[in-house]
Amino acid sequence: MLQNKKTGLLTGSLISLSMAVSSIAYANEDPIRISYIEPLSGPFANVGDLGLKHFRFAADKINEDGGILGRDVKIVAMDNKQSPSESVQLIQRSVDDGINFVTQGNGSNVGGAMIEAVERNNRRNKDNKVLYLNYAAVDPALTNEQCSFYHFRFDAASDIKLEALTNYMKDQEDINKIFLINMDYSHGHFISERMTELVDERLPQAEIVGDVMHPIGQVRDFSPYVSRIQQSGADTVVSGNWGNDLSLLVRAIDSAGLDIKIYTYYGGGLGTPAAVGPKGEDLLHQISEWHADVNVDEGLNDYESWFQEFKERHPETDWYYHRIYNQMYMLKAAIEEVGDAEDVDAIAGALEGMEFESPTGTITMRAKDHQTLQPMYISVMDKDAKYDADNTGVGFRTVAEIPVEQATVDTSCNMKRP
Amino acid sequence: MLETIAYSIFNGVLYGTLLFMMSSGLTLIFGMMGVLNFAHASFYMLGAYFAYTLGLTTGFWLALILAPIAVGAMGALVERYGLRRVHQYGHVPELLFTFGLAYVIEELVALFWGTVPVPYKAPAVMNTTAFTMFDLDYSWFKVFILLVAVVMFVGLWLLLMKTRAGQVIQAALSRPDMVGALGHNVPLVFTLVFAFGCALAGLGGVVGGIQFVTDPGMAFMMGPIVFVVVVLGGLGSVPGALVASLIIGILQTFFLSINFSLAETIGTLNIEDSGFFGVLWHMEATRIAPVLPFLLLVLTLIFRPRGIFGKREA
Numbered sequence: 001m002l003q004n005k006k007t008g009l010l011t012g013s014l015i016s017l018s019m020a021v022s023s024i025a026y027a028n029e030d031p032i033r034i035s036y037i038e039p040l041s042g043p044f045a046n047v048g049d050l051g052l053k054h055f056r057f058a059a060d061k062i063n064e065d066g067g068i069l070g071r072d073v074k075i076v077a078m079d080n081k082q083s084p085s086e087s088v089q090l091i092q093r094s095v096d097d098g099i100n101f102v103t104q105g106n107g108s109n110v111g112g113a114m115i116e117a118v119e120r121n122n123r124r125n126k127d128n129k130v131l132y133l134n135y136a137a138v139d140p141a142l143t144n145e146q147c148s149f150y151h152f153r154f155d156a157a158s159d160i161k162l163e164a165l166t167n168y169m170k171d172q173e174d175i176n177k178i179f180l181i182n183m184d185y186s187h188g189h190f191i192s193e194r195m196t197e198l199v200d201e202r203l204p205q206a207e208i209v210g211d212v213m214h215p216i217g218q219v220r221d222f223s224p225y226v227s228r229i230q231q232s233g234a235d236t237v238v239s240g241n242w243g244n245d246l247s248l249l250v251r252a253i254d255s256a257g258l259d260i261k262i263y264t265y266y267g268g269g270l271g272t273p274a275a276v277g278p279k280g281e282d283l284l285h286q287i288s289e290w291h292a293d294v295n296v297d298e299g300l301n302d303y304e305s306w307f308q309e310f311k312e313r314h315p316e317t318d319w320y321y322h323r324i325y326n327q328m329y330m331l332k333a334a335i336e337e338v339g340d341a342e343d344v345d346a347i348a349g350a351l352e353g354m355e356f357e358s359p360t361g362t363i364t365m366r367a368k369d370h371q372t373l374q375p376m377y378i379s380v381m382d383k384d385a386k387y388d389a390d391n392t393g394v395g396f397r398t399v400a401e402i403p404v405e406q407a408t409v410d411t412s413c414n415m416k417r418p
Numbered sequence: 419m420l421e422t423i424a425y426s427i428f429n430g431v432l433y434g435t436l437l438f439m440m441s442s443g444l445t446l447i448f449g450m451m452g453v454l455n456f457a458h459a460s461f462y463m464l465g466a467y468f469a470y471t472l473g474l475t476t477g478f479w480l481a482l483i484l485a486p487i488a489v490g491a492m493g494a495l496v497e498r499y500g501l502r503r504v505h506q507y508g509h510v511p512e513l514l515f516t517f518g519l520a521y522v523i524e525e526l527v528a529l530f531w532g533t534v535p536v537p538y539k540a541p542a543v544m545n546t547t548a549f550t551m552f553d554l555d556y557s558w559f560k561v562f563i564l565l566v567a568v569v570m571f572v573g574l575w576l577l578l579m580k581t582r583a584g585q586v587i588q589a590a591l592s593r594p595d596m597v598g599a600l601g602h603n604v605p606l607v608f609t610l611v612f613a614f615g616c617a618l619a620g621l622g623g624v625v626g627g628i629q630f631v632t633d634p635g636m637a638f639m640m641g642p643i644v645f646v647v648v649v650l651g652g653l654g655s656v657p658g659a660l661v662a663s664l665i666i667g668i669l670q671t672f673f674l675s676i677n678f679s680l681a682e683t684i685g686t687l688n689i690e691d692s693g694f695f696g697v698l699w700h701m702e703a704t705r706i707a708p709v710l711p712f713l714l715l716v717l718t719l720i721f722r723p724r725g726i727f728g729k730r731e732a
Contacts, residue, residue, distance in 0.1 A: 043635035224674035257555030
């Protein structure tokens with residue numbers, strides 16, 4: 001009996017405490033809040049957690065310098081369990097809480113659902129609009145068929161990455177047989193289709209020898225796929241996999257002793273370097289907007305100390321999403337230009353067409369479809385890199401820098417503006 | 419084709435033995451205690467993390483022994499101070515208890531070790547190539563997995579069938595009052611069985627953590643498939659778990675290895691890749707493979723609810 005009483009007391013005080021906390025949050029409208037909608041549990045929790053650390057760090061850096069319009073930036077973490085429908089509910093919750101900005105990146109299927117939900121809300125709920133800042137969902141549809149005035153993409157879309165990648169591959173004579181292995185959803189399907197077209201058009205010396213889809217987050221043993229890669233005689237693998245789906249694939253390829261190059265979108269982070277380790281050296285390539293040794297190569301001292309400061313705070317991981325830096329500072333610039341953090345239409349207008357001086361060069365938010373255009377880097381895992389990724393002893397070395405002109409694809413977006 | 423079949427059987431057996439390591443403890447606990455332990459995969463995860471952490475100081479080989487013991491000890495604590503209290507209220511509260519426990523363990527692991535995978539690797543000597551088959555290398559570690567599984571199966575079987583302790587355990591489960599009257603401590607037997615089952619899962623984790631990725635999501639990833647193995651093999655049957663693991667491993671590997679769809683084999687027959695039938699006609703084997711274990715689960719429950727070797731219905 002005594003025990004029950006204690007629990008009752010505890011629950012009661014917990015409830016009142018949480019009510020007190022939430023009433024403070026309501027009363028104090030000062031911080032500019034951004035909902036961070038990502039998987040914080042389940043198989044991709046590590047990916048969601050890493051992004052959250054990035055956003056919190058960038059927000060703290062902005063707040064140290066006086067915030068935006070004198071207001072602090074606050075990241076509100078929300079767990080969408082990698083599900084589109086949960087994400088839509090979380091957008092609703094953000095709107096109910098009076099939050100004007102949501103950010104998300106993992107899974108273009110989630111991104112697509114979020115664009116629809118944001119559009120619907122902004123049509124019906126004109127006093128409480130939300131802006132969707134997408135830092136990683138790369139399905140081109142989001143800035144083509146599905147493009148929205150309230151959606152901005154800070155990562156290079158998948159078609160842009162493939163454009164840059166094939167611009168590099170066409171000069172590589174040792175790339176002759178390409179095997180595509182991707183996750184079975186819109187992101188993977190796009191890579192498979194577009195890569196096949198690009199190889200036909202642009203790489204006369206190469207052919208596609210295999211094209212496989214596997215379920216997302218379900219495969220434990222990749223060795224059967226590796227046996228198919230081996231049987232196809234491929235010398236190059238192209239994969240848009242991320243998280244554990246990439247780690248397991250690379251480890252299976254290494255453990256089978258195949259001597260092939262793997263070109264990936266996400267080989268440099270999201271737990272993959274830690275899970276792969278030195279086994280990926282000279283094997284694992286990534287195409288990205290930045291990697292740690294770019295700071296060293298190009299003498300970006302300020303950004304290097306930003307990187308080191310992040311490392312001090314999170315020794316177990318590394319600053320990886322350069323685009324989160326771009327996103328946060330571009331949002332800051334837009335809000336300051338408008339002078340009002342609640343006027344979503346005006347902020348979207350200010351972001352549109354914005355040219356921003358990022359450490360890696362000028363990047364442009366294309367007004368036509370809200371796609372960021374930026375230089376890209378192709379890099380390979382290397383133990384001589386100055387900065388290793390996730391304490392693995394291996395980092396990345398640039399093998400090619402792709403200028404903005406070679407990392408641009410036209411858009412079919414026909415945007416409806418308010 | 420011969421190559422594909424040989425390869426599927428070999429790789430399937432490898433994958434199957436890993437599945438067996440994870441499911442043998444679960445089926446043992448269920449068979450003996452009637453407790454469907456939802457947190458079983460969490461103990462598997464703990465095994466991997468303990469082995470990683472211990473291995474940093476003691477080296478891999480000692481950790482291989484210590485980690486399962488530590489997991490077993492945790493299992494004993496869980497049984498003694500959690501499950502035993504819940505037990506008196508029946509099976510549903512037990513189920514809910516282990517269900518909640520799985521989440522608690524996942525969150526604790528994330529708190530202690532972080533959400534980023536830990537660099538848990540096999541010792542260098544086991545990464546060397548043992549042999550090469552069809553131009554694919556197989557490391558000593560894979561041979562080691564096979565060995566561990568064989569030792570585990572034989573050991574379990576001997577323990578349950580040939581030793582006095584095994585007889586007491588079996589008797590305590592079907593006639594607890596009688597065994598108690600004979601002077602044996604029945605609750606202690608239950609605690610030991612649960613601890614032993616957890617230790618087996620822990621051993622599976624020590625090996626599985628290296629083969630796959632050691633991160634807080636690993637329990638979640640393995641949980642469902644382990645239940646499929648146990649149901650297919652027959653609840654409570656250790657040989658059943660072995661056979662079911664091998665069946666699932668080989669079938670799945672085979673479907674992933676072949677390039678097959680009805681359309682490619684028989685011809686498209688002008689059937690378009692749309693609509694229910696069209697999609698089925700063009701469906702590639704690789705895309706069916708992940709569904710296979712769960713399809714087997716459903717079919718087993720419909721046509722043979724007690725599984726391959728099970729004595730009672732699931």
